[in-house]
Amino acid sequence: MDQLRPESSSSSSQQHHPNLVSDRVRINGAVTVLTLTADGKLRWTGGEGQRDLTLEKEVLGFAIEGAKIRVKTVVEKGGGICCVGSAGTLVRKDFVFEPLNRDAQVLWCRCLRDSLDSLGRPKRLFVFVNPFGGKNCASKIFFDDVKPLLEDAGVQFTLQETKYRLHAKDVASHLDLSKYDGIVCVSGDGVLAEVVNGLLSRDDWSEAIKMPIGMVPAGTGNGMVKSALDLVGEPCKATNAVLAIIRGHKRTLDVATMVQGGVKYFSVLMLAWGLVADIDIESEKYRWMGSARLEFYAFQRIFNMRKYNGCISFVPAPGFEAYGEPSSYSGESPAELNSSLEQPGKTRRCGYQGPDVDLTTLNWRTINGPFVSVWLHNVPWGAEDTMAAPDAKFSDGYLDLILIKDCPKLFLLSFLTQLSTGDHVTSEYVVYLKVKAFILEPGSRVEETTKGGIIDVDGEVLARGNGTYKCDEKTLMAYDKLQIVVDQGLATVYAPV
Numbered sequence: 226m227d228q229l230r231p232e233s234s235s236s237s238s239q240q241h242h243p244n245l246v247s248d249r250v251r252i253n254g255a256v257t258v259l260t261l262t263a264d265g266k267l268r269w270t271g272g273e274g275q276r277d278l279t280l281e282k283e284v285l286g287f288a289i290e291g292a293k294i295r296v297k298t299v300v301e302k303g304g305g306i307c308c309v310g311s312a313g314t315l316v317r318k319d320f321v322f323e324p325l326n327r328d329a330q331v332l333w334c335r336c337l338r339d340s341l342d343s344l345g346r347p348k349r350l351f352v353f354v355n356p357f358g359g360k361n362c363a364s365k366i367f368f369d370d371v372k373p374l375l376e377d378a379g380v381q382f383t384l385q386e387t388k389y390r391l392h393a394k395d396v397a398s399h400l401d402l403s404k405y406d407g408i409v410c411v412s413g414d415g416v417l418a419e420v421v422n423g424l425l426s427r428d429d430w431s432e433a434i435k436m437p438i439g440m441v442p443a444g445t446g447n448g449m450v451k452s453a454l455d456l457v458g459e460p461c462k463a464t465n466a467v468l469a470i471i472r473g474h475k476r477t478l479d480v481a482t483m484v485q486g487g488v489k490y491f492s493v494l495m496l497a498w499g500l501v502a503d504i505d506i507e508s509e510k511y512r513w514m515g516s517a518r519l520e521f522y523a524f525q526r527i528f529n530m531r532k533y534n535g536c537i538s539f540v541p542a543p544g545f546e547a548y549g550e551p552s553s554y555s556g557e558s559p560a561e562l563n564s565s566l567e568q569p570g571k572t573r574r575c576g577y578q579g580p581d582v583d584l585t586t587l588n589w590r591t592i593n594g595p596f597v598s599v600w601l602h603n604v605p606w607g608a609e610d611t612m613a614a615p616d617a618k619f620s621d622g623y624l625d626l627i628l629i630k631d632c633p634k635l636f637l638l639s640f641l642t643q644l645s646t647g648d649h650v651t652s653e654y655v656v657y658l659k660v661k662a663f664i665l666e667p668g669s670r671v672e673e674t675t676k677g678g679i680i681d682v683d684g685e686v687l688a689r690g691n692g693t694y695k696c697d698e699k700t701l702m703a704y705d706k707l708q709i710v711v712d713q714g715l716a717t718v719y720a721p722v
């Protein structure tokens with residue numbers, strides 16, 4: 226047996242990679258040489274010439290079956306060791322080999338185990354499944370696509386179906402995180418936002434928020450997972466999303482802290498006020514239409530275009546200082562913010578209180594309304610078919626602001642159709658810039674001054690003005706001035722790199 230000692234991972238950067246183990250084994254009844262290299266390649270010669278599997282990319286795990294070893298892999302249909310089908314689609318495929326004696330089997334298992342362990346993949350995951358997200362198919366997605374891959378990879382998981390709104394937040398705020406390597410949301414963006422809010426509400430928030438969060442698309446929007454997969458050109462499919470989690474690659478993600486008085490909310494995806502919020506939230510009336518409700522209601526909003534009074538102030542990112550008029554900080558002073566929850570009789574504040582920056586010293590700019598649409602975005606995609614902010618980055622420390630002050634009604638048609646490509650931001654009616662901090666002062670509709678608008682954050686209603694859809698429902702914040710500051714890379718998500 227040509228066996229070499231396992232070498233440190235630093236050797237993987239060398240050009241010639243020594244073998245961890247190389248030995249004669251039986252594959253499909255024929256004896257051939259199988260080699261595991263120190264750079265993580267499993268290589269053999271079969272009937273069709275030399276074959277190889279990359280541990281990092283294709284191998285999920287392995288299992289002992291009598292004298293054989295079954296290697297669980299995922300390969301592209303039409304490539305790798307699978308022969309038929311359309312390229313780009315990932316399929317599970319087993320590769321079975323039989324070492325020629327018991328000692329060799331033990332050695333193969335040890336080397337495969339050590340190699341897989343050195344990849345730093347998660348071993349224990351806490352999985353949320355929202356059975357009512359999207360088209361109510363999250364449970365099916367979990368059992369058909371997620372569970373088999375986790376089992377192939379030997380990942381232990383604890384499954385929690387969400388039973389009510391904010392259930393994921395409640396669980397994340399109390400979960401014993403020492404038992405898990407990551408949290409997974411088989412859901413839309415709403416549950417992801419709840420998990421982030423739960424983690425940041427804990428006393429140990431600074432450690433808790435480092436817990437990697439994985440996303441599997443099973444909601445209506447799925448903007449975060451679409452953004453993560455699209456960055457590397459992968460399709461927004463459950464299999465690709467689960468593989469990103471199993472492989473354990475991570476990215477940091479900016480978190481926006483929204484504050485109004487003593488009330489806080491942490492956002493990871495977007496804030497919309499005006500056109501986009503109205504379409505997103507008010508189209509709920511037509512939920513029975515399925516996804517067509519958005520287009521249907523968008524037409525109503527275009528031909529009956531609303532404008533909103535109000536004002537926005539922002540701290541521009543370097544290079545965007547020319548937008549708006551210079552102004553000074555008009556939000557609550559740090560002292561005011563602190564005093565709002567520190568009165569006698571109020572409970573002790575726990576959890577993250579937002580970034581510790583002196584907003585009064587920053588370079589504020591202001592734009593006065595009316596506005597057709599105000600939209601802040603943290604990542605490029607707001608939904609699988611909506612590239613809201615093509616220049617947005619996961620952790621650049623800024624939110625992308627997409628602003629329409631005024632425009633012809635018919636422009637909104639092209640605006641909405643161009644959302645699928647991101648071309649809308651190049652329009653003469655759209656202002657597109659990056660901001661570090663933001664103050665929204667939402668006002669009434671220009672045409673019906675007794676009515677206000679809706680503030681939509683990560684797909685949920687943060688605040689509703691008078692006379693809006695479902696305006697009697699309680700919301701976390703009032704339809705009033707609110708302040709947003711971005712924390713660079715505060716959260717961590719599983720994402721292919």
Ligand SMILES: Nc1ncnc2c1ncn2[C@@H]1O[C@H](COP(=O)(O)OP(=O)(O)OP(=O)(O)O)[C@@H](O)[C@H]1O
Pocket residue numbers: 355356357358359360387388389390391392411412413414415416417419443444445446447684685
């Ligand atoms: N069992 C439940 N009953 C009612 N609401 C729930 C339940 N579980 C989760 N939710 C709520 O559903 C909301 C949306 O969840 P999710 O993120 O999965 O989907 P989405 O894409 O954001 O929205 P959509 O519901 O439109 O698909 C979240 O606010 C969450 O709190």
